[in-house]
Amino acid sequence: MAVLTIKNLPDALYDRLKDRARVRGRSLNREAILAIESALAEPGPEATDTFLAEAAALRARAAIAPVSITDLDRAKRAGRA
Numbered sequence: 351m352a353v354l355t356i357k358n359l360p361d362a363l364y365d366r367l368k369d370r371a372r373v374r375g376r377s378l379n380r381e382a383i384l385a386i387e388s389a390l391a392e393p394g395p396e397a398t399d400t401f402l403a404e405a406a407a408l409r410a411r412a413a414i415a416p417v418s419i420t421d422l423d424r425a426k427r428a429g430r431a
Contacts, residue, residue: 371381
């Protein structure tokens with residue numbers, strides 16, 4: 351396994367990590383590994399780009415005409431009848 355040394359880690363960050371490890375009953379090393387795994391598991395910018403492209407494709411396929419205020423008022427009145 352690889353070994354990682356983190357230089358210039360702010361004291362406040364180290365204390366937060368140490369406290370979180372203590373509360374969860376883990377070693378400091380294990381808590382650091384889990385924090386890194388969690389951070390890297392979040393979707394990156396490429397996932398966002400894919401999502402936006404899919405949303406644009408759905409909007410294009412739906413091709414719904416814009417709704418006017420008059421249309422909204424008419425729908426509200428019809429729903430109350």
